[in-house]
Amino acid sequence: MNAPAKLLHIPVEHTTLANGLRVVASPDRSAPFVTVGVYYQIGFRLEPRGRSGFAHLFEHMMFQGSENAGKMEHIRLINSSGGTLNGTTNYDITNYFESVPSNALERVLWLEADRMRALKVDDENLRNQRDVVKEEVRVNVMNQPYGGFPWLDLPPVAFRNWPNAHNFYGDFADLDAATLADVQTFFHTYYAPNNAVLLMLGDFEPAEGFALAKQYFENIPPQPKLPLADVSEPAQTEERTGAVDEKLGPLPAIAIGYTLPPRESPDWYVAGILDRVLHGGRAGRVFRKLVLDEQIAVDVSSTADLLDTNGPTQMVTSIYHKPEFTSEGTIAIFDEVIEEIQQKGIALDELDPVKVKFRSDFYSSLEGGMGYSMPRFGLMHYLACFTLFDGDPHRVNTILDGFLAVTPEQVQAFARKYLVARNRAVVVRRPVAPGGAR
Amino acid sequence: MTSSTTSSALRTQPPALGPESPVAWPQRTVRTLSNGLQVVLVESRNFPKISAQLYFRSGNAVVAHSAPGLAEMTATVVRLGTATRPSRLIEEDLRRMGASLGTQAGADSSAISATGLAEFSSGILELMADLARHASFPEDEFERERRQRLEELRIDRTTPGFLASERFRKVLFGAHPYAVVAPTEEQIAAFTRDQLAEFYRKHYVPAESVLVVVGDFSADAMLAEIEKIFGAWNAPKPDVPAFPAPPQQSGRRVYLVHMPGTVQTQVLLGNLSITRRDPDWFSLVLANSIFGGAFHSRLVINIREQKGYTYSPHSGVNALRRQGYFTVRAAVRNDVVAATLTEMFYEMDRMRSLPVTAEELDSARSYITGVFSLGVATQDGLLGQLSTVYLDQLPEGYLENYRDKIRALTAADVLAAARRHFDSANAQIVIVGDRAQVGEQAALFGPVETFDAQGARLA
Numbered sequence: 001m002n003a004p005a006k007l008l009h010i011p012v013e014h015t016t017l018a019n020g021l022r023v024v025a026s027p028d029r030s031a032p033f034v035t036v037g038v039y040y041q042i043g044f045r046l047e048p049r050g051r052s053g054f055a056h057l058f059e060h061m062m063f064q065g066s067e068n069a070g071k072m073e074h075i076r077l078i079n080s081s082g083g084t085l086n087g088t089t090n091y092d093i094t095n096y097f098e099s100v101p102s103n104a105l106e107r108v109l110w111l112e113a114d115r116m117r118a119l120k121v122d123d124e125n126l127r128n129q130r131d132v133v134k135e136e137v138r139v140n141v142m143n144q145p146y147g148g149f150p151w152l153d154l155p156p157v158a159f160r161n162w163p164n165a166h167n168f169y170g171d172f173a174d175l176d177a178a179t180l181a182d183v184q185t186f187f188h189t190y191y192a193p194n195n196a197v198l199l200m201l202g203d204f205e206p207a208e209g210f211a212l213a214k215q216y217f218e219n220i221p222p223q224p225k226l227p228l229a230d231v232s233e234p235a236q237t238e239e240r241t242g243a244v245d246e247k248l249g250p251l252p253a254i255a256i257g258y259t260l261p262p263r264e265s266p267d268w269y270v271a272g273i274l275d276r277v278l279h280g281g282r283a284g285r286v287f288r289k290l291v292l293d294e295q296i297a298v299d300v301s302s303t304a305d306l307l308d309t310n311g312p313t314q315m316v317t318s319i320y321h322k323p324e325f326t327s328e329g330t331i332a333i334f335d336e337v338i339e340e341i342q343q344k345g346i347a348l349d350e351l352d353p354v355k356v357k358f359r360s361d362f363y364s365s366l367e368g369g370m371g372y373s374m375p376r377f378g379l380m381h382y383l384a385c386f387t388l389f390d391g392d393p394h395r396v397n398t399i400l401d402g403f404l405a406v407t408p409e410q411v412q413a414f415a416r417k418y419l420v421a422r423n424r425a426v427v428v429r430r431p432v433a434p435g436g437a438r
Numbered sequence: 439m440t441s442s443t444t445s446s447a448l449r450t451q452p453p454a455l456g457p458e459s460p461v462a463w464p465q466r467t468v469r470t471l472s473n474g475l476q477v478v479l480v481e482s483r484n485f486p487k488i489s490a491q492l493y494f495r496s497g498n499a500v501v502a503h504s505a506p507g508l509a510e511m512t513a514t515v516v517r518l519g520t521a522t523r524p525s526r527l528i529e530e531d532l533r534r535m536g537a538s539l540g541t542q543a544g545a546d547s548s549a550i551s552a553t554g555l556a557e558f559s560s561g562i563l564e565l566m567a568d569l570a571r572h573a574s575f576p577e578d579e580f581e582r583e584r585r586q587r588l589e590e591l592r593i594d595r596t597t598p599g600f601l602a603s604e605r606f607r608k609v610l611f612g613a614h615p616y617a618v619v620a621p622t623e624e625q626i627a628a629f630t631r632d633q634l635a636e637f638y639r640k641h642y643v644p645a646e647s648v649l650v651v652v653g654d655f656s657a658d659a660m661l662a663e664i665e666k667i668f669g670a671w672n673a674p675k676p677d678v679p680a681f682p683a684p685p686q687q688s689g690r691r692v693y694l695v696h697m698p699g700t701v702q703t704q705v706l707l708g709n710l711s712i713t714r715r716d717p718d719w720f721s722l723v724l725a726n727s728i729f730g731g732a733f734h735s736r737l738v739i740n741i742r743e744q745k746g747y748t749y750s751p752h753s754g755v756n757a758l759r760r761q762g763y764f765t766v767r768a769a770v771r772n773d774v775v776a777a778t779l780t781e782m783f784y785e786m787d788r789m790r791s792l793p794v795t796a797e798e799l800d801s802a803r804s805y806i807t808g809v810f811s812l813g814v815a816t817q818d819g820l821l822g823q824l825s826t827v828y829l830d831q832l833p834e835g836y837l838e839n840y841r842d843k844i845r846a847l848t849a850a851d852v853l854a855a856a857r858r859h860f861d862s863a864n865a866q867i868v869i870v871g872d873r874a875q876v877g878e879q880a881a882l883f884g885p886v887e888t889f890d891a892q893g894a895r896l897a
Contacts, residue, residue, distance in 0.1 A: 008486060030484060031815040032459035068450045072734065072743060077452055079734040080801035082808020099815075101808050103456035110453050131746030131771075138702040139749055139769040145596045202815070203459070247699075248596040251589060281538065283529035292525075295582055298589045322589065353533040360487065360536025360555045367485045372812060372819030433596065 008363055010379065012393050013206045019222045020194025023213045024383050024393045025206035028376070034202040035369075035376050036108045037097035038116065039384035042190035043090045044168040045311055046229050053170010054178055056089040057133050058186050062096060063087065064125040066115035071125065074111050081107060084373045091168075092310040093388065095381070099374045102203035106212055109198075113216035116196070119187050123180055130175050137169050145249030149429055150318050151303075154257045157242035158425035163231045164312045192223030197387045201376045231311040233259070239421040246429040251298060252327050253429040256334065257314035258419055260304065263389060268306065269402040270414040275304040275315050276354050276361075277346060277411065278337065286317060289337050296330050297321045307382055307399070310389040314425070327428045338419045345412035355404050362400055461811040463837045464820065467657040468828075473672050474645035477664055478828050479657045482817050488653030489553040489817050492566055493829050495648075496641035499545045499615035499760075500678055505633055507621030509543035509641070511587060512634045516550065516642075517541045518579035521572040525579055528565070535561050541569070545616055546759040547829060548641065553817075556654040560663055563651075567667045570642055575635050588626050595891050598769070598870045601695045602706040605889065606868045609693055610710055610763055612685040622893075643673035648828045652820045684710055684761065687864040690884035694877060695870040697891055703775050703871030707782065708765040709861035714757045714830055720843045721855035722764075726755050727802045728852065729789050729860070730766060734801065736785050737766070745781070747774045755859075759830055764859055772871060776879035779867065786865075789856035793849035807841045 014024045047054040065071045078085045083100030096115075098108050141147035152169060159165035198217065200209045236259065246253065261267035278286045279302035290297040297319050304315040321330045368378035379396070386395035467479040501508040517539060518525045532539050537554025550569050554562045594600040604619040611617035649668070651660060687709065712718055723731075730737030730753030741747045751768040766786070770778045794802075813819035827836050869880050873888060873896075880886050888896040 028484065032461060033812060033815050069452070072739060076734045076801065079732050079805045081455060082804040082811075084809060084812070085733070099812060101458065101811070103458050105456075106453040107455060110449070128743065128746045132742055132749050135702065135747070135769060135771060136749035138771075143598055143700055143702040143769070145593055250592045250596065280533065281529065283526075283533045288526075291586075292582070295585075298586050320589075322585075353530065356536045356555070357533045361538075363485050363487055363555075364538075364553065367487070367816055367818075369816045369818065372816045372822060373809065375812060375815035375819070 017218045022197040024199045025209045026201045032102045032203050034102045034105045035099045037199045037380045038112045039095045040196045041388045043092040045163040052167045052174040059087050059089045060129040064121045067118040109216045117220045150255030153427045193220045194222040199380050233312045240425040242427045246431045251320045254319045255427045257316040258424045270410045273406040296325045308385045342415045346408050476648045478650045480652045483654045486556045486654050490651040491551040493648045494548045495646040497543045497546045502615030502618045506618045512637045513541040513543040514583050515580050516573045519574045519576045520568045598704040602704045602868050602870045609866045613682040614684040640676045645675040650824050652817045692867045692880045692884045692886040694888045696873045700872050706767045707865045707867040711762040711764040713762045721851040725852045725855040772875045775876045786860045786862040793853050
């Protein structure tokens with residue numbers, strides 16, 4: 001009963017309000033829920049110098065009260081409507097989102113407009129959330145084995161320009177130094193309708209959604225002088241390396257990051273496919289070599305934030321290896337995998353299945369809803385990135401074409417050009433804890 | 439979808455909710471094949487994918503007294519070879535079909551799950567059936583995985599959340615198999631290939647299994663296909679041992695897991711509770727939501743939003759198949775461990791002493807029914823909800839009646855549930871942190887026993 005291959009087509013409509021707010025609608029009437037998001041084009045890359053971690057601390061402040069919805073009111077109104085909400089801070093975006101029964105769409109838009117218009121927070125709120133954020137950093141980084149590995153370890157080694165190279169979760173001294181004035185300045189600088197996109201997905205009529213968006217958002221004043229930021233990196237000429245103490249975990253861990261070509265360039269698509277050749281699960285070449293064949297590593301994983309970043313980013317291999325092997329020796333075996341693809345390239349009978357899996361995984365990301373508390377979160381996330389970074393949410397329906405067109409020759413050429421020492425950074429986590437000794 | 443009733447763009451009050459849309463749980467095709475395999479199918483055609491879960495109603499609990507963790511180790515090795523497919527071919531077949539595979543076991547069940555492109559439905563189900571019926575347990579693959587499991591366990595023993603759960607389950611469940619969260623290094627070292635194969639032969643059988651498939655297919659055609667693929671599979675029902683009862687607790691006790699130098703302390707407390715089949719289940723879920731199960735809950739407002747002690751406070755009702763348990767947890771600064779426990783007990787006792795307000799009740803009923811119903815909106819959600827219903831053999835109409843059951847509850851029901859199930863006087867308390875920093879605070883709440891991260895008792 002294998003059905004013929006079906007290509008997915010996502011319905012997308014979009015408009016821009018007079019104040020510059022972009023509005024994207026993707027209706028789907030199959031279940032009575034809507035997911036709503038507001039994405040601001042500001043992430044931790046552009047937080048102020050001397051204020052590491054500020055973009056994320058600020059994200060917490062967006063839940064502390066706006067003009068007409070005081071502290072906990074936003075959360076109460078969403079939860080009591082039968083919905084869930086959250087926010088996240090990323091490299092180039094910060095997002096706020098809700099999934100609610102569709103009869104609460106207007107309420108959600110009112111709430112999001114209220115906090116886009118005016119943040120109403122005080123020193124007590126800031127002190128409170130600074131404490132909360134410190135516990136967040138402790139639970140996710142300082143009190144976890146391999147906490148922050150590799151996402152906090154690599155940037156300071158790999159990059160030279162502060163926006164790309166600092167501690168994104170924040171040094172505690174910088175968090176302590178943040179003031180209420182910083183909060184309001186950041187808000188007025190970046191949290192403007194012309195620096196954001198509003199997304200609505202699910203059970204609603206786009207015309208009605210657009211009308212409500214206009215009603216609640218259009219008279220929020222734009223920011224006439226959005227800052228221009230330079231996140232470019234100087235050319236790298238040799239391999240960069242670093243070491244970080246692992247205070248809890250018993251195994252050495254290695255992160256190897258190769259800097260990727262710019263978004264939407266021809267090579268960028270090749271990076272997406274080659275990443276899957278190397279790292280696509282247990283069939284990926286690196287996993288097969290290091291975990292299955294040589295049995296040096298316990299686990300291998302990777303990240304390549306292609307679709308949701310808009311600045312220097314890396315394809316990162318994370319390797320946790322057994323203590324009886326050296327990190328240097330492990331890297332040498334990893335290098336053999338890279339050399340093999342540089343020298344011998346890749347056959348179609350390997351590349352074609354990788355593309356099938358790539359397509360399937362893309363659909364899964366679109367459907368993915370953070371467990372299932374946030375239906376269509378993945379679709380919303382990509383629509384936001386295509387709108388903010390590429391100016392076209394319809395890219396969601398064509399983006400696969402670029403990846404599926406990658407040829408074996410391109411893969412080999414990419415490996416020769418980009419997977420080289422002068423384009424990479426390597427960080428080793430070395431266990432120092434007594435628990436690490438056997 | 440609501441229509442706007444105001445013309446003022448700068449309104450200061452939130453818009454009222456529009457009329458509610460009914461939530462329709464999708465039609466299900468449910469059949470039991472002649473070999474006993476129960477098949478549950480739901481069409482969900484937004485994405486050209488299928489997701490399938492094949493469950494066996496035997497997990498780590500049935501072997502907890504002979505070989506703890508054996509079900510999990512068996513599941514790990516099940517995917518690594520069949521009579522006709524070596525491990526590498528399995529992985530390549532998966533990739534060719536755009537599929538991901540998982541094999542895992544918990545306390546109550548073992549599972550083979552896969553998701554992939556609908557155009558390869560048959561191939562994906564055939565591969566699942568091959569793993570369910572013809573796994574070959576290659577010795578070399580097993581030895582490699584055994585070593586991996588040892589290393590994972592060593593990492594777990596440096597993870598505060600794991601150490602808290604492990605000690606808590608030991609304390610709460612005593613001789614009951616749910617006491618075991620993970621095997622020891624010695625137990626992992628003692629597993630044999632034959633033990634894995636034996637567990638597989640006994641427990642991977644159609645008579646105690648459920649196959650749930652959600653996705654882009656026609657249910658009739660899918661059912662016919664499944665009969666073809668799984669119909670000829672036969673094996674007897676396994677014997678499942680009776681489990682000893684968990685201990686009765688009397689009075690609060692504190693179990694401190696000492697991790698020297700930690701910059702934060704994990705607090706986990708709670709008591710034995712009920713399963714989804716208990717008549718109190720719905721009122722307990724509601725009480726938990728008001729207490730600490732939602733962002734807008736008393737515990738979160740208190741120790742996060744007012745006091746800033748923690749990032750992620752949470753309470754939950756954990757429904758294992760034979761016995762549930764109630765937990766309250768938070769990772770807090772070292773100097774507020776006692777203050778956190780005081781607030782946790784204060785909020786538990788408040789739930790037990792006074793009825794919740796009408797506003798809290800109303801808000802929580804909407805929240806619980808809304809979030810539960812979100813399950814209809816994704817393939818993963820449907821799969822999760824259906825799996826719970828059929829694996830736990832919940833009554834017909836459980837999904838459909840959930841909203842009405844929650845909505846019928848009163849403040850008196852919540853009060854009664856809190857009194858019965860938030861056992862504050864006999865709560866067991868686990869603290870994972872540096873005893874030099876938190877030991878005195880812990881001792882304020884009951885007699886303290888101290889352990890190291892390996893589980894050895896410390897003087």
